[in-house]
Amino acid sequence: MPVMTPRRFGICIDANDPERVAAFWATVLGREAGVRGEEISLLPRSDDDIRIRFLPTDEPKAMANPHHLHLTSRLADDQQRTVDRLLSLGARHLDVGQLPEEDHVVLGDPEGNELCVIPAGNSWLAGTGFLGEVAADGSRDAGIFWSEALGWPLVWDEDGETAVATPSASAKVAWGGPPSVPRGPRDRFRFDLVAPEGVGREEEIERLVGLGATVVTELGGDGRWARMSDPDAYVFEVLAPR
Template sequence: MAARLEAVAFDVADPSAVGAFWAGILGREVVDERDGVLVPGDEFQVGFRFTASHGEQIGRPWLHLHLASTDPDDQARIVEAALSRGAHYLDVGQEPDAPHVVLSDPGGNELCVLEPGNNWMSGTGFVGEVTCDGTRDVGFFWRDALGWLLVWDEGDQTAIQSPVGGTKISWDSWHRPGTESRNARNRQRFELVAADPSREAERLVQLGASRRAELSDGVMLADPDGNAFRLRSVP
């Protein structure tokens, strides 16, 4: 059985505050952990983990989140709810009349509240997409790693989605060449769980991953683009 994506993890200065923000926006619970908090997802919607880190962010984040809205009032409500919980507007060079709204959560993580009627978000649920800076080939790697479906393959862009639907993960080359600080621990990363991490790590290496470090409960690897991700045993 392929590894399961448990969460997208973010290193932040105040995990409790950022976790509370996302739990409030998404209507989920917060689970306290040793070095941070988990906002659990399910087979349809991705979960989020926020881990304590006081290191300075180097370069622009390599992924951000897209939230779906159902109509203009819903989009405005989502934005207002985010702002009231500590988000702020973020200028990333978008046009003044852009239909989506770009925000930063209390931990400095970028998110976009997309406009209603965006067909790409159809059937994804509220957390519509995790969009990443990456190559076309890394999308194929993650398709095979997770056992998900390839739902987009055009030019440099790829996207995958669980067979049950829900949150999509997409890749496009935003600001390459160069891998910036990807030889270090990623401030943002995927976290996977498997019944047998050792055996699953071998499979992932055969798919193109590389080993970074052995952990007490699993292993840190890197995908073919050099992005670190953690694989550990099922809790």
């Protein structure tokens, strides 16, 4: 049986002011931003970089996102330096119910998209890059689906919690298991799957359906092949090779 080419993973964030939010994240992550139609993308520096793009919306953020990003620290003072830097760029502290004894710091970007700054010495994110993890709401079924859909190894599977890692282990995507978080009619923070060179649109859609995805709608332009949903009904988009 031929070995499947790993897919590239990305996130898409709706923003009322995508230029401002994209500029914030470009500065935080040290990436350049590129504009393509109404979309602003942070240009990856390597194949393993998590793709990030921003789309405009008129809808205000009203609920916590089901997924958020974790930024890592290498040295003892790195966490506070990162927090101070993010606050200077327009982030703010958030109270999401974290306990006083928890050692991560919860912030919101300029539009309140949640993120955590993790202290040094965190064994779970040892060896990952600065953008160490996408922490996602979702069941074990979702984690298994995404491992197979991306062709990424499953690095955790216990008590309903699952995680995958990029092929180089530079970042993780982890699903926290039940209970699921409250959701609105449209998630502002969604996943992307980027097809590899040489794979056709219908072939890729059929493969994902076979793994448990559902077609929401097929798309025609801007390199967007289809909008689909995973086993937890979280919508993601399938993008043409880039």
